[in-house]
Amino acid sequence: MTRKSHKTSQSAWRIYFWPLVINCVCLLGLVSALIGNGWLDLLSWACLGGSVALLIYASFGTVDKGKVR
Amino acid sequence: MALSGKxxxxxxxVHKWSSLICSVFLLMLCITGLPLIFHDEIDQLTQAPVTQVSELSEVAAEDSLISLEAVVHEAKAENPGWVLMFLTWNKDKSKVSAVLGExxxxxxxxxxxxxxxxQTGKRLLLSPPNEGVMHFLLDLHASLLMGLPGTLFLGLMGFVFMVSVVSGAVVYAPFMRRLPFAIVRKxxxxxVKWLDMHNMAGIITLAWVSVVGITGLILTMITPITAIWQQGQxxxxxxxxxxxxxxxxxVSPDVVRGSIFNQVPDADISxxxxxxSPFATPHHYTVALRGDTPLTERLITxxxxxxxxxxxxxxxKTPWYIxxxxxxxxxHFGDYGGLPLKVIWALxxxxxxxxxxxxxYLWLARRNKSIEKRLAELNIMPITESD
Structure with a gap:
């Protein structure tokens, strides 16, 4: 996995952008199975399952070639 | 919107102390909650095969509506001197249970x-749902085995947990100023690895944890909210x-059911x-009716x-708080979207x-180091690109 650090501080908007997107998708998943069945269940599994998949993928880690003090 | 050092x-x-206060209880709730997500499946696997013992089907009416009076009569005969409080139907309507108290x-x-x-009115030999390992886990999860005081205490812990979640989302920013989203540095x-893991898993699960936390907090308030309903509507x-x-x-419960079907022909009685009893007046039976859509089936009339x-x-219709x-x-329990949702809920x-x-772990590992030192350390930590 390739990740790039930021040389300067990021704005709050940049820091929270992806968390906002992912948590909105999660909320959509939480509500969709509640208001219907069938494809709304599928949507719920996709939205919440997607965030679990991201979590598992990220937890494998990013190789850091730099030294940590 | 940069926050000052202070x-x-x-x-x-706020994040540190709110988390420390509630984390042991939250760990207990998460661990006991894990098997409770699958309580239907575990109950099915651990229940003895259903045995029917009585011959009440003979009194079943032609339209397959069983005699509720006969069910009540048999339940009372098993518990002489006890009073009938409720008749409840399970979700798929295969079972009706008589609930009796002293x-x-x-x-x-x-x-x-x-x-x-x-369907037949026959007495079923099943383990009572208010006994066994799953009931013990639910009791521990909902009240620390201490009844209402335990439930209200867990409600307080739920509130402290929500403070921890909000403050955690705020302090996420200074820790991530120079880091890409969801990075866990190997x-x-x-x-450092566990700090990254804490930030990554915490921010990705924020919405889910908030919903489960807030609904758990609401569920600890069932007794006081029910009291408000009793004194109101x-x-x-x-x-x-x-x-x-x-x-x-x-009048017999069969008359009650008949009156309901006269007014609401397609009534789904819960x-x-x-x-x-606590959900009725001294002069009335209360009949709870489910709605007929996926959303309204959870709302009661x-x-x-x-x-x-x-x-x-x-x-x-019941008031908004009910x-x-x-x-x-x-x-809170994640049992509304089939087995796949339950598996996701468990993960x-x-x-x-x-x-x-x-x-x-992070608190134990660095409890003598100030937040300023930790943030300064993060700022000089090189995070390089890697493949």
Whole structure:
């Protein structure tokens, strides 16, 4: 996995952008199975399952070639 | 919207102390909650095969509506001197259970629950749902085995947890100023790895944890919220009966059911509460009706039936706070989207355990180091590109 650090501080908007997107998708998943069945269940599994998949993928880690003090 | 050093320090202190106060209880809730997600499946696997013992089917009516009076009669015969509080139907309507207590005020743990086949009326030999390992886990999860005081205490811990979640989302920013989203650095010291894991899993599960936390907090308030309903909507319906003695002879539950079907032909009855029980007035049966859509099936409409005459006195939607409780149950336990949603719920629960565990580890590993030093350290930590 390739990740790039930021040389300067990021704005709050940049820091929270992806968390906002992912948590909105999660909320959509939480509500969709509640208001219907069938494809709304599928949507719920996709939205919440997607965030679990991201979590598992990220937890494998990013190789850091730099030294940590 | 950059926070000043002082604000960061204050938010960090709020996060640290709120987390420390509630984390042991939250760990217990997450661990006991894990098997509870699959309680239906575990119950099915661990239940003895269903055995039918009585011959009540002979009294079943032609339209397959069983005689509720016969069910009540048999349940009472098994528990001489006990009073019938409720008849409840399970979700798929295959089973109707008679709930009896020594008095109408009996607590959940003190009642006898007698199951019957709802199609034939035969008595079923099943383990009572208020006994066994799963009930123990639910009791521990919901009240620390201490009844209402334990439940209210867990509600307080739920509130502290929500403070921890909000403050955690705020202090996420200073820790991530120079880091890409969801990074977990490999090849670093354990503490750095677990800090990254804590931030990554915490921010990804934020919405889910908030929903499960808030709904859990709401569910700890069931007793006080029910008391508000009893003194509000239920008392208003009973007001015209003030000063009148409760009837000594009550119409049979079959008459009650018939009156409901006359008014609402496609009624889906969830439970019938007996006059004098906590969900009824001394003069009325309360019949709880489910809606007919996926959303409204979780919302209850109550019909009150005069216990003396059998006529329907009122059919009303429950107030918003009762609907809030009814919607909180699926959103807390995750049992509303089939087995795949339950599996996802369990994985998110494990992620929450990792967030709690890593938070405790980070505190233990660096409890003598100030927040300023930690942030300064993060700023000089090189995070290089890697493939």
């Amino acid at each position: 604000s960061i320090r204050n938010w960090y202190l 008095t109408m005020e009996a607590e959940e743990g003190d009642v006898h629950i007698i199951p019957f086949d709802s 090849g670093c010291r354990n503490r 239920l008392a208003d319906i009973a007001a015209p009966y003030k000063g009148i003695r409760p009837p000594t002879e009550q 439970f019938i509460s007996w006059p004098g 109550v019909a009150l039936v005069d216990a003396r005459t059998g006529t329907v006195t009122a059919i009303e 609907s809030m409780i009814n919607l909180s149950v699926p959103l 998110l629960d494990i992620a929450a355990i990792i967030v709690l565990g890593s938070g405790l």
